[in-house]
Amino acid sequence: MSLEGAEWGSLKAPALDWYSFFQHDVVMDEEHVEEQEGNANNGEQVERLPALRSLYSRVQSFVRFVNRTQRSVDVFWLNYQGVRQRYKRLEPREQLKISTYVSHPWVFQDSETTAKLVVNSEDVFFPKPWYEGALQEGQGIQGPVSPRHITVYISIPLYTLKERATQVIWSHLRDPKDAYKLDIPAILMSGIAEWAA
Numbered sequence: 001m002s003l004e005g006a007e008w009g010s011l012k013a014p015a016l017d018w019y020s021f022f023q024h025d026v027v028m029d030e031e032h033v034e035e036q037e038g039n040a041n042n043g044e045q046v047e048r049l050p051a052l053r054s055l056y057s058r059v060q061s062f063v064r065f066v067n068r069t070q071r072s073v074d075v076f077w078l079n080y081q082g083v084r085q086r087y088k089r090l091e092p093r094e095q096l097k098i099s100t101y102v103s104h105p106w107v108f109q110d111s112e113t114t115a116k117l118v119v120n121s122e123d124v125f126f127p128k129p130w131y132e133g134a135l136q137e138g139q140g141i142q143g144p145v146s147p148r149h150i151t152v153y154i155s156i157p158l159y160t161l162k163e164r165a166t167q168v169i170w171s172h173l174r175d176p177k178d179a180y181k182l183d184i185p186a187i188l189m190s191g192i193a194e195w196a197a
Contacts, residue, residue, distance in 0.1 A: 050082030052124065055103040061127030064149040065096045065106075065119075069156050072111035077104060090154070097149050100127050108154050113167055114195075118157045125152060166191040 054077070067073045067090040075096060076084040088096055089111055100106070106125040108117040119125040130147040159167070170192050173179060179192040 049080075052105060053078050053082035054080050054101075054105065056080075057101040057103040059102040059129045060147075061100050061102055061104075062130050062147050062149045063098050063100060063125075063127055064151045065090065065098070065108075066151060066153050067092055067094050068153045069110075069117065071113075071117075071156075073117055073154055074109050074111050075154075076107045076109070078107065102127055102129050113171060115159075115167055116157065117154050119152050119154055121157070123157075162187065162191060166195055170195050 065075060070092050072092070073090045075087045075090060077087050077100070079085050084107065087098070087106075090096055104127060106119075106127075107123065108119065108125075109115060110117060116123060128150065165188055169179060169182070169184065169188060170176065173192070176192050176195070179189045182189070
């Protein structure tokens with residue numbers, strides 16, 4: 001479906017379909033990586049960027065994050081170097097409306113335990129273009145249409161018994177090294193040490 005020239009409130013749909021537009025941004029990013037690799041071949045020291053990071057994008061996305069847990073949740077945006085940037089802490093049942101971009105990943109964790117949380121059963125949330133799904137196939141535009149915030153629910157993943165046991169024991173320790181003083185299986189001791197690292 002072509003959205004070329006469609007007016008949506010104060011926004012105008014790009015002349016390209018979102019997939020082509022996103023691919024253009026990815027190609028631009030790949031060119032940047034090739035430039036870095038070329039510099040490395042010339043003897044310059046170039047740091048490799050992590051795969052999970054924000055990429056350049058001009059396609060906006062409007063999202064409403066909803067904390068469906070009984071825990072405080074830290075919302076992180078992964079920047080262009082792949083470093084987590086804490087955006088906000090959401091209390092239980094709190095919502096956050098944001099304007100972001102396609103190809104900007106978001107992750108979530110329990111504020112107290114740092115346990116990962118999920119959105120739509122995924123560890124990482126990738127926003128969709130603001131206009132995707134706004135038009136029904138074959139339906140014309142009649143007047144201005146405002147972009148809608150896509151609601152995304154933050155929830156607790158289904159933890160394994162080992163992960164949950166590690167979380168509970170860790171939450172009761174002042175120092176993670178104290179786990180080695182407890183009469184618990186060695187696998188939990190090492191899990192607590194990894195959790196604290």
